Amino acid sequence: MVQAEGKLLEGGLEEGELVALGQRTSLYAPFRVLGLVTCEGSGRMLGGTSSPKPCFYELGIAPFVVVPLGRCLQLYDGRTLRLLSLSNALPSRITAVAHLGRERLVVATQHSLHITEQLRSRVSIETAPGGCIVGLYAFGNGVFVAVDAGERCARTYNRDNELVSEVFFGEDITPNGLIVHPPTMLDVVCIGSDQGRIALVDICHSRILQTLDFSKHGAVTALSESPALDIIGMGFHDGSVIIYDIGRGSILDQYNLRMHLPLGTSLTVNALCFRNDDANAFPHLFSFHSDGSLCIYDLEARRVLDTIPRLHRGPCRMAFFYPREPILLTIGDEDNRMNMFICDSPSGAPRLLKYRAGHRAPPTRIRFIGEDYRQLISAGCSDQQLRVTSTVVSHHHRELSQVTTRLRRARKRARQMQHERAIEASDEFALDEDDPDTASLLPPVTEFAVSEARQNDPDLANLVTCHLGRSEAYTWRYAENHRYRHVLRFRGDASTDLDQGTATCVSISTCGHFAAVGLSVGHVDLFNLQSGLHRWRIRDAHHPGGVAGVAFDGSGGLLASLGSHDGRLGIYRHQSREKVADIVVHSPGLQLIWSPVSDLLAVSCADDFSIKVFEAASGRCVRWLRGHTARITDICFSCQADGRQILSTSLDGTLRTWDLVAGRCVDVLRMAAAPTSCAMSPRGDFIVTTHVGHIGICMWHCKAYYRGPSEQGNMVALSSRAGNGLDVEALWRRHAVQLPDLAMSWDPVVSAVADATASPENNPRCVSLTVEPIDDAHCGVVFSSQPESYWLLLPYLDEIKEQNKATRESDSVTGTQKPPPPLVAELHDGYREAADASVSPGIEDRRPLPDSIASSFVDALQRADFATAAKRLDALTPAAADVEIRLLPPEALADALSFFTWRLQSERDFELAQAQLRVFLNEHAELIMKEPALQHGASKCLRALDSSWLRCEDTLSKVLFLCQYLRDSV
Template structure:
């Protein structure tokens, strides 16, 4: 078996948008649009600010990205000690080696790049050549560089801020310290140029904001933020824009300061769940872009009364790793994901614009609505979801999702269509409210929910009313915690598994037990495939059992995992069982043969898995990862040979899939690297191009005899009336006057010998092209001729002599014409003309060709080229027709 998985291949990762690295913003003059760059692990994403749609994903680096910066042409990325320059937002075009510590700051400055590392080295690079122009070293104990900016209109000047609080203005061309600012007894965390020349904004670690004039060394104003250090500063720009300064905090709040009245204008609390990584105003627009480590990108618009902002656009995933994922619906396009951040979200495999956020669970929904706007209370929020079940059968009538929360007995309902938490908190009667909810399942009809708890109780609830409809057993269904519940398709039987090593079978309507099965170990989880009636149980001893619910017997037992089995899922036809465990393996078990058919390793342990109802994608989540990973099922694309794997099989690691750009979005490239125009001559080396002439020019060549018979006049032509004021002209596109001719009395009826040997311009150029092997000139002449003229020229190829020794040398023009057609097919240009000319040529000269060995040899080589060309075209046609038929069948 080859390395990796033979059944699944990485496709893409969903819901990864941003991390703690500050974003970069660039304006594309050709597209007249702003683009946003955010880091996501070892690569960075490019988004269109207008729609926040991803347009490009860069190639991966060896380490995680620490810093992002961009100018008009390139994107600069620092990963560890290496600084790389990306062109077209994808490929690395230059690497800058020279830092010995991790790079923390980047500043593009014209043809130069300034970088600072944790060891105190500041290096000025030549962007084009990659050489070091200047190296400065600072003692980290006295001046540790923590912020860096280029003051507007200050040529070759860089302002450096330190964690000790001092600032220094350097000339990077002359390597001189121009001025040193003593600071404000607090470490500098942010530096930002204001719209006014000579004025900069300084953010400190104590929460103080200083607006300072660096030319006069004078503090104009200062503000104090009560939420901790300043993580980001941004000035609003524009001729008519009010003077506003935005400051970010580590708590996710944003403060807006009025610089004219020198007071706090408004505040946006909990703009992000984590620290504000960066905030940037779009030039001349009332829009603010923010990103943070909570995996969110947000665009705020200032159109509220009093200068407040509201959320305009957002791309947000889980701020903590997801733990439970399940497909919702039967089309396999929507994935429900519950994360450790307590939110429930839906991600679409089609396009991210179909993503939904169902929000965060609340203990008392009505009470939270009565709270003041802009304030959230952590004690009202529910903890993370540990188990969930969903059915789309009655979701338009009432809630179709039920979820269990960590450490709570009451379960919550959610409405997928309204994207909100439901009104019901399902919990047993007061006398039985002990333990916590551990397992949940919704019946296939969508009317009832079956919930198991750690106390051993299994209760049934009506989803429409939220009322309790009884429990299984007299008091408790199991003597230990319930690890799994399931109901079959017709709601006749209910199956429960508990930590007492028992699998029990219950009648759903009467709530009475009809049997039980003793298990070899305590079950950890349970999964039922309703269509096949197969019930899978993951045990605490790392083994798997498959039980047939009809015969109530164990039909398969699998062993091989070396860690706790976190989750499992069935294929739509019930043939495969896919399991994931803490040993970082994803295994596929074949139930008919009872063997392991696929196994591969991943870098991070998978926590949950789900196979779509259509079988096209396998979805996984992993430890310490915020993304939802999609794997393509190779068996749907072609035959896959699956063989039982030996007991000592050693799996190999499969790379986790990355982010891909949407095909619907326009890919952005650097302005100086736009794609060059490719003419038909350039494309001819790879593609077949047509002549773009009217069809009558080449389609009528095979039917000239029929056309002549159809257009033959019924009466002989009569001479037109004399018109001496009209000069006779020659027919054609270019008007030319005819030469004077002799009268009938003086004109001879015999043709001279010179007229018999006279050649046309096309025949002369065709003869000359044999020496240079360049047939562009005769081909252009033939293109200008109509069908009748083309027929005359091709007919005259052998009418000027009887053989090679004739004065005209007519026999030598047959191979020349064949070579011209061969050059047309070899270049891939004028494919339609080549076929039409060749068809008429063979029709007229087939008998002469059979008697000329030179022409027959050339014709044989032309036949081989024709067959090869048609084979390629036929393959392309077949692929296109197959794809078209598939698309039509999908629409029907």
């Protein structure tokens, strides 16, 4: 590796150029990330760093919530919880945010402050290099306070963004960003610390008025203002909650939850909020703890009113009541969830009104679904969720309910009976479907299969899942967002089938009626999705060991199964269970996929980390793709249009693109985090990936969809550079491409300009990584972009003229004939004026051009500029092109023959060149036969015509043979 780096640096490339070079070589560009609502990952994934507090503000009566995520800001509607806007990415991670007024925000990063308007940065303020801003508080008139934990100080800025005061704390106070402002104390803020002390700071006179010492309770973890004047709530690390009167300097009340929460519960208070809609009727205080539990305090009775466990999966970043409304909004820190509650019960307990959520653990499998293929279905192994994610609209994200329709109706009836008879519901229907900790949740999803064939049929499931430790497979209807009633379970003889094993893989047939399930004991079962009944079982299909993968072919007539230990690939007929082929893979298998447009099967191997491609008809291995250095996590074929590429992800941190025709890797995308799954959209415009430690779904643009293939960098073109000391594999392994950000976008036009700027012509030290255009002699026949009527009408203009001449003669008998309109609108102005002159009926329409008028087409022919001549001729209408060709002067015929020879040899605009050549020969064939000088050019044109037709005929024969083969195989 060190030698490879030395070769790269010896080639004259600097470190920055190498990074840009490694990113330009990829076929994919990072676009955006999906599924992030309130967090980027759990606290353990992000190294335990605390997340910045969101910001709430109102414009008139419309509430808005700003949630900082990484380097971006997300703006949500406070009523519908829909994502309204997304900010541009800031230079570094956001540490705090506050509302200045109207649509202006102040955003803090580690070493700078940014004033934003409508989420667009307007002003940037640099801070101390050694500091770290952890908290912000804005007074509403443009004045704000920034708390710096690194410098242990609080700075005040005026409305002109100028520093006006600075207060430094001692060694006994390390501010942690918690700030509140008592309304009755002007220019005074209360700042919490990690040592359990709260400082009252006068920002106008730059002094500390008082320090409240609560160090025996640990760090201050939550501060909140109450509707009563000079009253604040304090939360501490040990779970204590203190109600303090700042004006009098006394403790009004104190609570400790050790006796109210279950043993072993984390007591740290993360958020406090007072109910403010009716303080006299509901004097309640809500405290949220690090395990996600909620405690409600009755301040008038001085007691704990209620405790609700596991309201969030993990700590709560922020909780607040809407002004003068009984609506509570909570924002989770680790569960990627935002909940809205309404407190409309007599006891004041909240009930869930609406929520916005995403995966709370990294997803491990992802696939495309839907008619428009703008939706994704993803499964997380740790969070036990099955979610549908939209690539277009964020509020279409949803989780599939694990409660069937039958069970939901039964629970509804039980609630009605409980209400009517005032009795408790039976234990059978006592499960709360919104509670994630109930026994109704299925184990984590290990594999799933989805089909769009019968998605409009309400009697058929279109999604089947396998779960950890379960021998049965479960059916779903993803359009209806719930689990289907059928459970795919083999009901055999208990004496012979004591060990059912677990379901390891699943596949749905092309017709959508059948599902094949592979088991860990080596059996393969087939089920009917409409009735849920078991059809047949192949016993010991792979024994010893289990089934690693099952797949149906494109027609649904064949079923393939792969063994996880025996290294064999079996192909069976769907109806008769007859074994068609038994292929030896010579390696334990990990995954099996069957191309939807061909007869190829791809198998990922466990021992050598390679991919083997087999032909189902002959059973031979046609491609052996090697290059990964760690376990392959997922493989998939490219878009349904061609299926000529395979995408593979591996724990070595790379996503590789393999070309089946060339039989080698054409692109390597080294990522910052190891990918666990990948999928390409059927249109081929983008791919999606999931990664270790990331709960978001990353989208990557396919550059080949927006540009020509000649502009893509790949390993085929780079292999020619190996002799110059440029190790491409080492380049990709060394420089990882960063994962997409929330606000990251990719413009094909801008990227094309950037790539052109970095080309060798503009930078002599940069190595060109673009693929040269494919030689026309090695490609098929290329047709023109003209409409079909254009080249079909061109050879038959004589017949149309004869019909029009008969019509004009019949019209001339009845009355005076008007001057005919000009035949060609694109001819020279002199000819247009001559055509507009009055013409007697007896004069023939075909007239030679005046000698003073020269056609630009003829000029291009005489200069031997055939490309310009072709553009000029193709730009004309059929009638104009007919006149240009027929009125060629005799001295230009030799150049015209050379022009048509060149055009036929270029293998472009095949049908248009044939039509134009036919018009040329019909008009000038007699003169060519009489002139010996023209016969030599005509013979060369004939040879070019024969060669072009042979290539076209060969291409058509191959296509017809392939169509016949596919029809016979079906």
